[in-house]
Amino acid sequence: MSTSRNATLEAWMAENGYSSNSLADAVNSAVGDLTGKVGGLDGSSVRDWKAGRVRWPKSATRVALERVTGLPATALGFVPRGRAPSSSLATSKEGHVKRRSFIAAGTAVAAAAAVPASASSRRIGTSDIERLQRRFTELIASDHRHGGQLGIEQRAAALADEALALQSSGSASQRVRARVYGCAAAFRSSAMWAAIDGRRYEDAIVHMREAQVLAELAAEPAIKFRIWSHAGTLYRHLGRPADAIAANDVARNLALTRRDPMFACLGHARQAACHGLNGDPAAVRRALGSAHDALERADPQLPRPAWMTAVHNGAELETLALAAYLNLGDFEQAELHAHRSLALLHPHMKRDRALNTARLAHAQLGQDDLEPAVATAMSIPPGVVACHPRVAGIIGEFGTKLHAAASSSSLTGAWNTYARASLRKSA
Known part of the structure; x- marks a missing residue:
């Protein structure tokens, strides 16, 4: 046949x-x-x-x-x-x-079936959406300060459940129901990111799958971009560069990236980090060049989600360039991008500042600049290291490389004291 x-x-x-x-x-x-x-x-x-x-x-x-x-x-x-x-x-x-109306109508029917009779008089509206969006903004700010702590992951997941429960609390227009699903997807994507940041990768995969379904129900391109972009980061941390590139390609190929080059910038920069993991310097340079071009084309005045804060001024681009060149072993270029990122990061982004300071220390150590490398690493307060699993991991790797490079150096004693105060607290 x-x-x-x-x-x-x-x-x-x-x-x-x-x-x-x-x-x-x-x-x-x-x-x-x-x-x-x-x-x-x-x-x-x-x-x-x-x-x-x-x-x-x-x-x-x-x-x-x-x-x-x-x-x-x-x-x-x-x-x-x-x-x-x-x-x-x-x-x-x-x-x-009719794609968008079908999504909203179908989910509204499902939600209406679960609405108790006593709740039928309640009308879900814009004020409910605004309340959820304020909670999301607060969650992003907490993530910037505290990183991948389990409490942030749990709070984000609880807020996603709260948004879904709202669907069953009363009647709503199709548009409002879709926006509620978008809020639930946003919260679940933050739970996913907190789990990635905390190196709880199996939990991150669970959140990712839930977030992907919710994003489809919402038909919200920005949150779809965030989820697939985070999926690329997840696979990169799992040492699966081919899957990371494939996930990033889904994000980069969304129509949103053509409408707003700021999203294209982030997509290209994250792809550069994946190419770094593959050890492909030419692909890293191409991706970063495309990211810079997109950033120059982007209108800085357009309204964008709170989680895009570091993309606007180029801080995230420099951070991802730093990661790419570290993976390539090009420590001189990595140090250059580390200094740029630290100059651009907003003061409240404490987790990213600690991460990039730790990466700077690696770049300096890779150039055999032992004294400045140790000073840079030890400039991160031990309490900050203890709170951030990814920072603790990078600092632990730095200590291993330092001992391999200069086990008998006078710097070793000072480093051991610092490591005891920071890494053991995070264990």
Whole structure:
């Protein structure tokens, strides 16, 4: 039997920045939400859909796919068994136009089914959204000060649950319901980031899957960008550069990056850090060049989410360049970007300042500048090291390299005293 390609699904994936693997992951996560057991799709499963070899996915997979995309399966080019392929064409034409309203209407129906009779008179509105957004801004500020502490992760997850509970507390317009889902996705993405920052990577993966589903329900491009960009960082810390690049590609290919070059800047800079992990200096330079070009094109006056604060003035670009060149072993360039990042970071961004100071110490040690390297590392207060797992990890690695380079140096005694005061508290 001959098959024809599912051009409708291919077009949707291209427009929304999905690869075969990333769509499979998102559907697997949605299957888990529906059934309690994560799905078993992989990239080849999605390629079978695109090639037309599978014209009508199984029921649980189909429902999960509809939840991820916000479209009925027929609007994605799939054909129910026993129906001629042409019958799906009219549906697919209007399905694209109605994507946002379908998401909101479908989720509103689900939420309405859970609304107690006593809550039906309550109207969820803009004031509820504004309250959630204020809590999100407070959460971002706390993250900048305190980093990946378990308490921040737990608070973010609780706020995501609070936002979802709001869906069942009363009636709302489709637009408001979508915005509530966007708030829940934002909180869950912060829980994911706190878990990454705290090196609790298995927990981060759980938060990531939940955040991805919520972002699809919200159809909010900025939070989708944040989640996939954080996924790239997660895979980078797990030592999986190919997966990191793939996740970053999803973020970089969202239409948002074409509308606002500030997001493109962040996407290119994070890709540079991944290329550094791969040991590819030419790719690092290309990505950083693209990031600088995008930053120059960006309008600094446009309103953007609170978590983009460090991108506006180039601090995040310098931070990611620092990470890239450290991974390449180009310590002179790393030191240059370390000084630039520290000059640009806002005073309240204590976690990032400690991280980049620790990285600066590594760059100096890599150039055999032992005395300034030790002085730089010891300039981080022990209490700060104790509070930030990533900082503690970098400082611990610095101590190991220092002892290997100068085990009998007079600097060793001072360093050991500092390490006892900081690293043991963080253990």
